Amino acid sequence: xxxxxxxxxxxxxxxxxxxxxxxxxRDELALTGTKYGCGVAQCGSCTVHVAGKPVRACxxxxxxxxxxxxxxxxxxxxxGEHPLQxxxxxxxxxxxxxxxxxxxxxxxxxxxxxxxxxxxxxxAAMNGHICRCGTYPRIRAAIKAAAEKSS
Amino acid sequence: MSANEFLPWVRRAxxxxxxxxxxxxxxxxxxxxxxxQDLQRRTLIQLLGLGGLVIAFGPGGLRRLEAAELAAGIAAxxxxxxxxxxxxxxxxxTIVCHRSEMGQGIRTTMPMIIADEMEADWARCRVEQAxxxxxxxxQNTDGSTSIRDFLQKYxxxxxxxxxxxxxxxxxxxxxxxxxxxARQHEVVHRPTGRTKSFGALVNTAxxxxxxxxxxxxxxxxxxxxxxGKKMPSIDLVPMTTGTAVYGADLTLPGMKFAAIARxxxxxxxxxxxxxxEARKVPGVERIVRIPxxxxxxxxxxxxxxxxxxxNTWAAFRGRDAxxxxxxxxxxxxxxxxxxxxxxxxxxxxxxxxxxxxxxxxATLAAAKRKVSAEYHVPYLSHAQMEPMAAIARVQDxxxxxxxxxxxxxxxxxxxxxxxxxxxxxxxxNVTLLGGAFxxxxxxxxxxxxxxxxxxxxxxxxxxxxxxxxxRHSYYHAVAAHRFExxxxxxxxxxxxLHRSAYPSISATFAPNLAGPTPDELTNGASDVPWDVPxxxxxxxxxxxHARIGWYRSVNAIHHGFAIGSFVDExxxxxxKDPAAFLLELIGADRKVDLSKGGLVSAGxxxxxxxxxxxxxxxxxxxxVVESVLQxxxxxxxxxxxxxxxxxxxxxFLSYVAMVxxxxxxxxxxxxxxxxxxxxxxxYVANPDRAKSQMEGALIMGMSNTxxxxxxxxxxxxxxxxxxxxxxxxxxxxxxxxxVHVVESxxxxxxxxxxxxxxxxxxxxxxxxxxxxxxxxxxxxGRQLDGWEVMASDKGRAVAG
Numbered sequence: 001x002x003x004x005x006x007x008x009x010x011x012x013x014x015x016x017x018x019x020x021x022x023x024x025x026r027d028e029l030a031l032t033g034t035k036y037g038c039g040v041a042q043c044g045s046c047t048v049h050v051a052g053k054p055v056r057a058c059x060x061x062x063x064x065x066x067x068x069x070x071x072x073x074x075x076x077x078x079x080g081e082h083p084l085q086x087x088x089x090x091x092x093x094x095x096x097x098x099x100x101x102x103x104x105x106x107x108x109x110x111x112x113x114x115x116x117x118x119x120x121x122x123x124a125a126m127n128g129h130i131c132r133c134g135t136y137p138r139i140r141a142a143i144k145a146a147a148e149k150s151s
Numbered sequence: 152m153s154a155n156e157f158l159p160w161v162r163r164a165x166x167x168x169x170x171x172x173x174x175x176x177x178x179x180x181x182x183x184x185x186x187x188q189d190l191q192r193r194t195l196i197q198l199l200g201l202g203g204l205v206i207a208f209g210p211g212g213l214r215r216l217e218a219a220e221l222a223a224g225i226a227a228x229x230x231x232x233x234x235x236x237x238x239x240x241x242x243x244x245t246i247v248c249h250r251s252e253m254g255q256g257i258r259t260t261m262p263m264i265i266a267d268e269m270e271a272d273w274a275r276c277r278v279e280q281a282x283x284x285x286x287x288x289x290q291n292t293d294g295s296t297s298i299r300d301f302l303q304k305y306x307x308x309x310x311x312x313x314x315x316x317x318x319x320x321x322x323x324x325x326x327x328x329x330x331x332x333a334r335q336h337e338v339v340h341r342p343t344g345r346t347k348s349f350g351a352l353v354n355t356a357x358x359x360x361x362x363x364x365x366x367x368x369x370x371x372x373x374x375x376x377x378x379g380k381k382m383p384s385i386d387l388v389p390m391t392t393g394t395a396v397y398g399a400d401l402t403l404p405g406m407k408f409a410a411i412a413r414x415x416x417x418x419x420x421x422x423x424x425x426x427x428e429a430r431k432v433p434g435v436e437r438i439v440r441i442p443x444x445x446x447x448x449x450x451x452x453x454x455x456x457x458x459x460x461x462n463t464w465a466a467f468r469g470r471d472a473x474x475x476x477x478x479x480x481x482x483x484x485x486x487x488x489x490x491x492x493x494x495x496x497x498x499x500x501x502x503x504x505x506x507x508x509x510x511x512x513a514t515l516a517a518a519k520r521k522v523s524a525e526y527h528v529p530y531l532s533h534a535q536m537e538p539m540a541a542i543a544r545v546q547d548x549x550x551x552x553x554x555x556x557x558x559x560x561x562x563x564x565x566x567x568x569x570x571x572x573x574x575x576x577x578x579x580n581v582t583l584l585g586g587a588f589x590x591x592x593x594x595x596x597x598x599x600x601x602x603x604x605x606x607x608x609x610x611x612x613x614x615x616x617x618x619x620x621x622r623h624s625y626y627h628a629v630a631a632h633r634f635e636x637x638x639x640x641x642x643x644x645x646x647x648l649h650r651s652a653y654p655s656i657s658a659t660f661a662p663n664l665a666g667p668t669p670d671e672l673t674n675g676a677s678d679v680p681w682d683v684p685x686x687x688x689x690x691x692x693x694x695x696h697a698r699i700g701w702y703r704s705v706n707a708i709h710h711g712f713a714i715g716s717f718v719d720e721x722x723x724x725x726x727k728d729p730a731a732f733l734l735e736l737i738g739a740d741r742k743v744d745l746s747k748g749g750l751v752s753a754g755x756x757x758x759x760x761x762x763x764x765x766x767x768x769x770x771x772x773x774x775v776v777e778s779v780l781q782x783x784x785x786x787x788x789x790x791x792x793x794x795x796x797x798x799x800x801x802x803f804l805s806y807v808a809m810v811x812x813x814x815x816x817x818x819x820x821x822x823x824x825x826x827x828x829x830x831x832x833x834y835v836a837n838p839d840r841a842k843s844q845m846e847g848a849l850i851m852g853m854s855n856t857x858x859x860x861x862x863x864x865x866x867x868x869x870x871x872x873x874x875x876x877x878x879x880x881x882x883x884x885x886x887x888x889x890v891h892v893v894e895s896x897x898x899x900x901x902x903x904x905x906x907x908x909x910x911x912x913x914x915x916x917x918x919x920x921x922x923x924x925x926x927x928x929x930x931x932g933r934q935l936d937g938w939e940v941m942a943s944d945k946g947r948a949v950a951g
Contacts, residue, residue, distance in 0.1 A: 016433050016464065023464040027408070032400035033393015035585070036463075037536050038617040042873035045536060073393035080392035089387040092839060095254030095847055097390030098397060098536040098585030119886070126881040130873060132536050132586045133254045134850025136884035138843070 004068045006031065007075025017063035022046045024062055025072060033073035033101045037130070044129030047102035048072045054109035073101035076108060084108055087146040095133035103129050107143050116147055230353045232315050232361075233308040234286055235265060242336060242350030244269070244276045249287035250297045251557045252280075252386065253584035253591070254847070255903045256840035257297045259385045261305055264836055267377045268309025268370055269316070270333035271349070278385055283559025283579040291558040293592050293701065295803040295901025296759065298836055302899050310367045318362075319355035320347050372896065379894075381839040386583070397585045398555035399463075399540035403610035406542065409603050410466035410614060411441065412473050413455035413623050416866035417697050418446040418480035424456050425474035432472055434465025439606050441599065446481070448698065449660045450565045452599045453623055459607055463614050479866050485696035487629070487862040491527060494631035494693055497652035497666075498525065502689035504751045505669030506677035509685030514646035518637030522724045524717055525634075527928040528709035530861035531627035532620070533702050534876060537585020539615035543600035545570075550577045550604070554597045555584040562594035569598045570605060588851075589701040593625055621876055622868040625700025626861055628653040628693075632713035637685075642725030644736060646685040649676060649717075653709065658695030666692035667706075669752040675707035675802040675908055678745055678757075679714060680772040682738025686749070697863065703848075707802040707908040708855060712929065715798035715912020719919065729916065730780050730797050737799075740770035758804050764898055765804050771831045771893075772799055775808035778829035778891045783810035789921075792816070793824075796916025800908040803901025805832035809849065811913040815921045819935030821857055823849075823914070825887045828906065833897035842890040845906045849888060852910025854878040857931045877930070 002013045006029060013024055020039075025031045025048070037045030039058045046057040049071040076082050084104050087093075094100045103126065110117055110125040117125070122143055131139070229237040229245065237245040246262035258278055266276045281287050288304065289296070313333045320338035321328045330341050337346040372379070389395035414420060426438045436459050443454030458469035515521060541554035543566075550572060556562045559579040567574035584591055596613060603611040615623075630653035637646035655667035667690045669677070677688040702708065722732035746753040746762035757765050776799050779785070785795060792815050799808040810827045828845045835841045858877030862869045870876040915926040922938040 015462075016468075018468075019462070019464045023462055026399070027462040027464070030402055031393070032396075035397075035536070036399065036538070036614070038873050039467075040617070040872050040874060043536065043617075076392075080388060085391045088391045089383070092381075092383050092387065092843070094384065094387065094390040095256075095843060096252075096536070096584060096586045097254070097386060097395055098583075100390055101393045104391060123882040128880075130536065130878055130880060132534060132588070132851065132854075132878060134847035134879065134884070135843070136850060136879070136881050137846055137886065137888055140881070140886070 006070045021060040022057035045102040047105040054106045083146040087142040091142045093138040099131045232312045235308045244271045249281040251292040253587040260837040263382045264305040265309040269313040272336035283563040295904045299899040306369045318359045319352040406610040408463045408466045410470040411457045413453040416479040420478045423476045428472040429469040432469040434461040435469035452595045482696040483866040485863045485866045494652045497691040498633040498650045502691035505672035506688040511685045511687040514685040520638040523635040526632045526713040528630045530629045532624045533588040533590035535586025538620040539596035541597040541600040542612045543604040544610040545605040553580045557592040562597045565594045566601045588703040618871045625698045627702035630709035634717045647683045650689045652691035652693040654693045654695035676710040704904040704907040711800040711908025712911035719916040742766040771806045775829040779808045779810045779827045783827035794917045794920025796913045798909040798912035802905045805900030805905040809909045809913040813917040822883045823885045827889045829891040831893040832900040834899045838892045845890045846888045848906025856911040856914045
């Protein structure tokens with residue numbers, strides 16, 4: 001039995017220990033904001049925070065998560081008003097929207113580490129994420145807007 | 152099934168035939184008897200019966216609704232003056248969006264047009280996603296058609312509703328119709344200033360006779376509140392909080408999870424299946440064979456071996472543990488390397504002409520200066536972020552599916568045909584689409600879910616892995632192009648010969664096709680806006696060995712890249728500035744109805760519209776080019792390794808010009824610091840969405856041009872994931888995309904697709920300007936490795 005907390009709630013799991021966190025979140029907890037895009041840490045759609053840091057949920061096995069604290073997009077902010085979420089809406093970033101929870105979770109990790117990220121910081125932090133709609137320029141603008149507001 | 156049954160769908164694949172699926176006329180008088188609320192109510196009640204957790208296309212976007220909310224939603228008996236509109240007695244307006252949302256913003260733009268015309272208060276409007284039903288008109292969200300085919304219908308729907316509410320108020324007050332007007336969710340009596348809310352007028356409005364469609368007044372431009380202005384997406388909150396519902400985000404009670412091993416070669420079959428190890432995987436419950444569909448297969452599943460499990464992970468593990476031997480079938484020797492030579496041989500012989508002007512052969516033969524070049528574009532995969540996923544349930548002979556589909560009616564019809572049930576017993580619900588780009592026009596994945604739900608007796612969610620998606624797509628056609636042109640002493644083009652060869656999308660629907668038809672050239676090749684007296688644009692044979700499908704802008708991807716690149720090569724051959732040369736090639740302002748001259752085979756319509764409505768208007772082409780020249784700094788110097796490229800292309804009835812600036816690093820990596828775009832799409836309802844579509848089209852164009860390629864060996868796709876199918880990422884993507892959306896009251900053209908075709912050429916031309924390396928084969932990949940050495944070698948050769 002593996003126990004962990006997800007968005008502050010205690011959860012347990014006694015299934016296949018090789019199951020990635022992604023499928024536990026999606027299939028067992030119905031927290032479907034965390035998306036499956038590639039399964040091999042190439043696209044970033046499944047990004048969540050473990051111990052406050054962005055990780056790819058498709059690469060975290062349940063067996064590694066005993067006692068872990070996981071935050072998903074649903075738990076990023078109690079009313080969905082994290083500065084990044086607000087900036088994302090003000091700039092109308094999403095097109096199809098599918099990759100955006102992962103992008104936001106990654107950007108949240110970046111701002112925690114670097115409240116005033118440079119263009120290079122943003123490129124380095126966000127380059128592991130794919131958006132096929134091509135919202136990158138707006139993502140960059142939204143991260144900067146959120147950083148500006150948070151200061 | 153016979154191939155002919157699918158031909159109407161084929162005929163939608165290319166431009167001039169796009170009208171085959173004509174929207175059902177939406178006569179308002181007809182629809183008053185049609186009660187969409189009944190269907191909606193039935194669906195909601197069913198869903199409540201399932202525990203209320205499932206689906207909601209409700210306020211604030213597509214999301215889960217609580218049971219209480221659902222119950223509240225079905226309490227009222229709303230008035231439905233139009234198939235797209237309901238007004239409840241509490242004043243809540245529900246607008247039914249019949250088109251699929253995949254990032255283009257139609258779930259916002261369509262309701263916004265209707266609400267504007269009916270003078271509704273946007274805050275009191277709700278958007279409901281339609282199930283597949285012909286009563287809504289075409290729901291096939293492809294071909295950049297939503298606004299260009301429906302703008303007038305949406306305006307009429309809103310204006311009709313407004314007129315009925317105004318008439319109801321006049322009747323309630325016993326005053327003349329001329330003395331009342333609607334204003335933001337109420338009707339005002341002009342002489343007295345008294346008002347009555349929309350909700351309070353519903354009961355009288357129910358009894359008012361439908362106005363004749365011609366008597367309904369559409370707003371003048373100066374009366375519009377939101378049309379033509381920025382309107383943020385209605386789905387922003389769900390999309391930024393993780394509550395938006397895509398194809399894999401619903402769970403039905405008792406639902407099983409499926410992953411499928413499909414034939415690796417198009418037309419292949421499973422010979423032997425050893426599922427011993429698969430059955431040992433914890434959570435795996437059943438193995439189900441799905442019959443392989445013979446070529447061409449159309450929209451039907453490929454077939455294969457399905458693993459049914461308790462969760463997605465178990466299904467994936469079980470599928471990976473299957474030991475299947477496959478018979479490759481007729482395409483087992485398809486190889487991209489040898490096929491390239493086949494296409495090359497094809498374009499080096501005359502093809503079937505799609506456009507003929509003057510005498511190209513004689514002009515070329517007599518020319519003092521000739522320029523020729525060949526270009527190659529590989530197969531491409533949509534690689535949309537959301538891999539295919541669909542849910543289906545079969546109960547009491549009725550099939551219900553939930554899926555991210557671009558075309559719920561095609562899905563419904565195909566499921567009915569595949570499972571041999573009456574389509575009246577098939578319901579297809581549309582979730583949000585996590586990217587689509589044409590892939591989700593094909594309902595093969597929804598049929599898989601329906602088949603497995605029937606076979607297992609349980610609701611089933613089919614989940615494709617990214618590898619499945621990469622290897623079993625409907626690919627954008629591999630293509631080869633050849634050009635020969637003659638230049639006169641003044642550097643003007645006097646002859647233009649363009650031949651192309653690519654497997655046709657029609658081959659996915661009809662067997663034994665030799666290649667594309669000349670009609671397919673009107674997707675941006677035979678309809679180029681050039682002023683050249685002698686032209687021949689031809690298609691050459693190419694047999695399909697893979698499932699070919701439409702991908703954002705379809706054949707205009709390779710047409711646009713090849714044509715725009717060759718124009719740049721001609722400019723350099725003529726010793727002219729590429730932009731000046733381009734304007735000269737467009738020539739004097741003129742309007743040409745291409746169906747009346749030049750085109751050999753024009754088809755009945757042009758992108759589904761009357762030819763006469765959309766003449767080639769070279770002034771529009773010229774103006775978008777001038778716009779990007781003015782705003783891009785064209786002609787100013789850039790440091791070494793940086794360059795600008797220009798291209799213009801017309802597709803889907805819109806004109807798009809681009810100046811792209813690239814920066815090529817010493818190790819050959821390309822970034823796009825800045826791009827300038829101008830689009831003339833006629834009337835644009837939501838300009839900020841048009842801008843984001845142009846941004847996205849450019850970035851998708853970067854993927855197509857710089858990184859992406861699907862290749863085949865032994866009939867199998869060699870790529871598997873984003874690790875070997877490259878796409879644009881943040882670091883390479885533009886910091887500035889300056890988009891000029893031309894203001895116009897003209898007939899609307901497409902927005903979602905036409906930005907893609909010019910992007911490839913603009914990027915390749917910029918690379919040439921930056922490095923001296925001419926890209927004739929996509930993707931660029933590692934072709935620029937060592938470009939500084941190549942450039943200096945070239946410099947020496949020229950100097951010597």
